[in-house]
Amino acid sequence: MTDVLLLGATGRTGSFLLNHRPAGILLHAGVRPGDATRPLPVPEHADDARAIDIDDPTRMREALTGIDIVVNTIRLREEIAATALIDLHDRIVDAQDESKTPLIVHVGGAGALHMGNGRRFWQDPAFPTVTLPRGVAHAALRDHLESETAPHRWAYLIPPPSYQPEGQFTGSFRRRPPAADERTFLQSSISYEDFALALADAIRDAWTGTHLISA
16 A cells, blocks of 8 residues: 655645545645644545644654655745745655655646746746746756756656636646647646646656646
């Protein structure tokens, strides 16, 4: 049985993944610690809950005990630093169970897409200003992952700019490989729920590397 820890389990993407969880896994929902006198709330379709505090290394190590796959659907908000997502990835790596090398699956960001001219989508005038800090951070995380030489296993799934929380659920998705020029992908779209199907497949089939996911 594969043990999966879902970070961001109470968010939109995490909730859809819980709804479409693959068979043959134990899915542990990462939730914020609350009142210590009460048990952690277990989201629907999760097997149990584990307390998560990304700023607490001890608690992170406890949460990752026995974990084979970590799915990171956390969406950092506000004016995050360019290295914020790298720091989060490295905290997960540092907290991993020493007896395992878990696969870390990240929900990526369109700001990391290559424009074919040495630039990224976050540098394009069409990129929304309000999400610029996340766009910069996602490009930095993608570069960090793709340049890694250490034996850490990872997957980075990028949705298109039109990533729709309330989009229509079609029950399918398209997976494309990364490229030096990914501009055609900018015209794509996908709903959060269809994207969750790709995450479920990434868990089931242990995807690694960068993948572009659209409808």
